[in-house]
Amino acid sequence: MTTPIALAIAAAIVYHIWKYLPFWTLIFVAGRRSIPRELYEAGEIDGTTPLQRFRYITFPMLRNLFMICSLLSMVFTLGDFVIIKIMTGGAPGDSTHVLSTLAYRYTFLMGKLDWGVGTFVVALPVTLLFIFILIRWVR
Amino acid sequence: MRLRGWRKVAFYGVCIALLVWTVFPVYYMVMLSLVTWEDLFKPRLYVANPTFENYLQTFTQANYFVSQFWLQLYNSVSIALMTTAAVLVIGTLGSFALARISFRGSRTIQSLTPFTYIIPSSFLSIPFFKLMADYDLIGTKLSVVLVMITFASPYAVWILWDYGKTIPPDIDEAAMIDGAGPLAIFFRIYLPLILPPMVAIATYAFLFAWNEYLYAVLFLSGEKYITIPVAMGNFLATDDAPWNILMTVAVLYSIPPVIFYYCFRRHLVSGLVTGAVSGV
Numbered sequence: 536m537t538t539p540i541a542l543a544i545a546a547a548i549v550y551h552i553w554k555y556l557p558f559w560t561l562i563f564v565a566g567r568r569s570i571p572r573e574l575y576e577a578g579e580i581d582g583t584t585p586l587q588r589f590r591y592i593t594f595p596m597l598r599n600l601f602m603i604c605s606l607l608s609m610v611f612t613l614g615d616f617v618i619i620k621i622m623t624g625g626a627p628g629d630s631t632h633v634l635s636t637l638a639y640r641y642t643f644l645m646g647k648l649d650w651g652v653g654t655f656v657v658a659l660p661v662t663l664l665f666i667f668i669l670i671r672w673v674r
Numbered sequence: 675m676r677l678r679g680w681r682k683v684a685f686y687g688v689c690i691a692l693l694v695w696t697v698f699p700v701y702y703m704v705m706l707s708l709v710t711w712e713d714l715f716k717p718r719l720y721v722a723n724p725t726f727e728n729y730l731q732t733f734t735q736a737n738y739f740v741s742q743f744w745l746q747l748y749n750s751v752s753i754a755l756m757t758t759a760a761v762l763v764i765g766t767l768g769s770f771a772l773a774r775i776s777f778r779g780s781r782t783i784q785s786l787t788p789f790t791y792i793i794p795s796s797f798l799s800i801p802f803f804k805l806m807a808d809y810d811l812i813g814t815k816l817s818v819v820l821v822m823i824t825f826a827s828p829y830a831v832w833i834l835w836d837y838g839k840t841i842p843p844d845i846d847e848a849a850m851i852d853g854a855g856p857l858a859i860f861f862r863i864y865l866p867l868i869l870p871p872m873v874a875i876a877t878y879a880f881l882f883a884w885n886e887y888l889y890a891v892l893f894l895s896g897e898k899y900i901t902i903p904v905a906m907g908n909f910l911a912t913d914d915a916p917w918n919i920l921m922t923v924a925v926l927y928s929i930p931p932v933i934f935y936y937c938f939r940r941h942l943v944s945g946l947v948t949g950a951v952s953g954v
Binding site: 553556557606607610611613614615616617620621634635638639642643648651652655658662665666669670 | 792
């Protein structure tokens with residue numbers, strides 16, 4: 536019983552990776568280009584390997600970008616409705632729902648508006664954490 | 675840096691693998707749109723007998739599933755264009771106010787603008803549905819447009835404001851000495867200078883409304899009033915869904931975004947990245 540559920544969830548995950556990988560790659564390429572070339576030249580003169588240059592130059596310089604991209608990526612995926620709705624519809628037996636499809640089912644198919652709102656409120660701690668991180672980042 | 679020997683082979687191997695991973699679903703979509711109904715469930719990597727029958731059926735609305743194709747396309751286009759226009763007006767005026775006019779509470783608004791971006795749009799579907807029901811807007815295009823504006827415009831204000839800050843205020847002062855009021859500064863100086871991110875924002879808002887499924891499915895109903903994404907979702911309501919026609923509609927529906935992207939590619943990437951990278 537667990538295998539088909541795991542497969543369905545895995546398929547949704549694969550879709551999200553497929554969809555957003557090129558987008559974030561584009562963002563990271565632009566971020567990488569904004570790092571001054573001199574830093575890499577200085578690193579080369581000091582005799583670092585490419586891996587060390589990535590670890591000590593690229594990664595720290597893109598720290599904020601990593602942060603905001605992970606945050607937004609999580610937000611995009613957390614709120615996704617379409618993929619589960621189209622791919623599995625929550626089946627088999629309500630086992631592959633995500634928050635938004637479950638709330639949709641409660642509210643619009645079962646007519647229990649309070650259950651639907653409750654489903655979203657469950658995610659509030661996570662959302663608040665995101666907002667907290669964002670406030671610190673915007674400052 | 676030059677790669678040699680096995681490193682070169684490995685590098686190109688990874689590149690090809692990523693390319694296949696990214697392009698294959700798109701290729702499969704186009705391929706399925708060209709097969710006949712009989713060939714549909716014989717999985718192949720190429721089309722044995724390519725046919726444009728599916729496109730013909732879609733354009734002439736010959737199949738039951740695409741019986742209102744042009745009307746639904748019109749709905750999609752009009753919702754996307756209305757959203758884009760409204761977001762551009764709100765975004766440019768709002769960012770001008772934040773970047774150029776000092777008023778009480780402007781800092782609060784600045785720090786609040788990214789928030790709607792961080793709350794997944796689907797989480798507000800139930801409150802919005804209640805709101806639209808209370809105002810008796812369910813079933814109208816306006817309801818979808820209003821929701822799309824709500825989600826797209828704060829981001830637009832944020833990006834445009836971020837860019838507008840970088841325009842030196844000396845230009846404004848020079849214009850003011852020449853007798854220009856705030857409106858003249860906005861139209862003659864501010865607007866032409868923020869054109870690149872405006873292109874990015876317009877594309878973003880257009881695609882955001884173009885791809886919207888959840889709010890369209892909640893607010894719109896009836897063959898003649900739904901948008902194409904909802905119509906495509908309705909294909910799957912039956913067991914013998916004509917996948918080849920579904921894929922044909924999908925191909926046709928993806929063409930405008932692709933054209934948009936390749937026309938404005940340069941502006942798009944730089945415009946979207948200003949917001950993300952300026953924090954670095």
